[in-house]
Amino acid sequence: MSYDANLMKARLGNLMGPAFYRVLAAAALCVALALVNDAFLSTNNLLNVLRQASLLFLLASGLTLVILTGGLDLSVGANVGLSACVAGTVMQSTGSIGLGIVSGLLCGTAVGLVNAALVTVLRLPPFIATYGMLWALHGVTYAYMAGATVHGFPPAFRTLGSGYLLGVPVPIYLMTILLGVGTFLAQRTTFGQEIYAIGTNPEVARLSGVPVRRRLFFAYAASGVMAGLASLVYLARLNSAEGDIGEGLTLPAIAAVLVGGASLFGGSGTLAGTLIGALILTLVLNGMNLLTIHANWQPLVTGVVLIAAVLIDNIASRRTESRA
C-alpha cells in the first residue's frame, strides 16, 4: 500500500474512531426502536429519553472526572439517595425551596469531601474507600428516614425535574450547560490537562509539577457536588423520597461512563463520550419499556451492556496495538 493510502486510512481511522462507533450504535438503536415500535418516534417519548439520559449524565459526569484520574467513586448512587432524602425532608419541614436545594447540595458536597479526604489525606484505595462509603451512606439514609417517605413538593421545585422551558425539559438545559462547561474545562484548560496527566501516570504528573493530591481532592469533591445536583433533579422528577431511593443508580452511572469510552485505568475518556454512553443505556432501557419488558430485566441488561462495552473496547484496542 502506498504512503498516501496509509495516511488516508489512518485519517479515516481517526474519524471513525471509538466515538464514531458509539454514535453509530446509538443511531442504530434509534432506527431499530423506531422500526419495532411506532411510539418511539413520538416527540413525547424522544424528550423523555433525553430527560432520562440527562439525569443519568448528571450523575455520571462527576464520576467521569474521577475515573479520568484513574480512581473510582462507588458512592455516587448512595450519595444521591441521602442527598435527596435530606433535601426532601428539609423542604417539607421548612416549606422553603431554597433551603431544600441548599441542603441537598451541601449534603452531596459533604459526602464528596469525606471521599476526597479518605482518598487523598488518609490515602485509602479509592475503590474500597468509596465502596465502604456506599454502605455507610445506605445505613445513614435508612436511619435518617426510619422507613418514612416524603412526597409532594412545591410545583416550582418540581420544574427542575419535570418542567419544560420553551418546550424542552429543564434537565436537558442542565445537561447542556454541564457538558459545555465540563468539556471546556477538560479540553481547554491546564486544569483539565492535569487531570488527564494524573490518570495517565500519576508519578510522571507529580514530577512535572502537577499538584496531584489537590487535583484528586477536587475530583472526588466535584463528584459529590454532582451527586447532590443529580439528587435534586431526581427528587423533583420522582416527587417523593424514601430510604432506598439511591439503590441501583451506581451501576448505570458506571456503565454510562464506560460505555462512553472512558478507560477504568484513567487518562482517557470525554464528557461527550459519557453523554453518548448515557444515551445508549437510556435507549436500551427505554426500548425495553416500549416492548413492555418487565423492569426485573434491567439489572441483567445493564450488566450485559457494561461487559459488552468493556469487551468491545478491549478487542478494538488490541487490534490497534497489533496493527501498530
Place this chain on the structure above:
Amino acid sequence: MNDTQVARPLMRLITHVPGVTWVLLMLILVFSSLSGNFLRAGNLANIGEQSVVLLLLALPMTFVIMTEGIDMSMGAVLSLTSVVLASTLVATGSIALALSAAVLIGLAFGVFNGGLASWLKLPPFIVTLGTMGVAQGLALVATDGDSIIVGTQLTRLYTTQFLFLSLPMWLAILSYGAFHVLLQRTRFGTYVCAIGGNRDALTLAGVSAGTYHVAVYALSGAMAGMAALVLTARLSAGHPSAGIGMEFDAIAATIVGGTSFERGKGWLLGTLLGVVAVGVLRNGLNLLNVQSAVQVSCIGLLVIAALLFDGLKDRA
C-alpha cells in the same frame, strides 16, 4: 522527641500483634459491657451459626483479593444460586441434586468472571460488577421477586447435630481446613500467592498462570453455590435478594483480617478472625436493636478503620 520515645514501644506492641486481634478484642469488650446477654453460651453459639455463610464466602474472597482481584458478583450469585437451589429442591425433592445445580450455576459465573479477568485481562472489578447485574437480574426474572419456600427437609438438615456441632458448623470447619491445605500445601496455593505478587515471573517459569487465575474465580462462584445451601436452609426459602450486599461483608472480613489488595499477601486465619469480628459486630448491634442497614454502616467504618490501621503500620 519525647512523643516518639513513648510511641515507639507502643507501636512495636501494636505492630507485632495482628490488627484483627485488637479489633475483635475491642468489639467483644464493648458488647459484653453494653449487653448482658452477649457473653451467654447460647448467644456465642448463635454468632458461630450466623457466621457460617460469611466464612464460606470470605475464604474464596481472600484468594480472589490475593490475586489483586475482586468479586463483586458474589452476593448476587449467592441470591441466584439460593433461588436455583430452592426451585430445584421444590421440583425434585432431592437436596443433592439441588446443591449440584446451585454449585454448577455458581461455577459457571465464576468461570465466566475468571475467563474475562484472566484471559482477556479485563478489570475484575468491572467484569464482576457486570455479572452482579446479570445474576441479580436472572434471580429477579426467575422468581418475579417472590420467595421460593422450601419444605422442612432442608431446615432439618440445618439443625442436625453431629458430635456436639450442627452440620453447618462442620461445613465451615471442613471448608476452612480445605482452604488452609489448598493455600499452604498445594501448588495451587503457591500460584495464588504468585499471581498477585508477580504474575510475569510465574508465566516465565512456564506455569499457565491464566488457568489458575480462572480457577480462583471458579472457586469463588462454586463456594457461593455452597453457601446458598446454608443460607436457604436458614431462611427456609430461596429469595432473589437474600444475598444482596453479602459480597461487602466478605470483602470487609477479608480486609479486616489483614489480606492486602496490593501485595498478594493473604492470611487465612486473619480472614477467619475477620469473619468472627463482622459476626460479633452484627450480633452485638442486633442485641442493641440497631437496624440491619445501620449495621452495614458500622461494618463500613470497621473496614476504613482497618485500612487506616494498616497504613499506620506501614509508616511505622
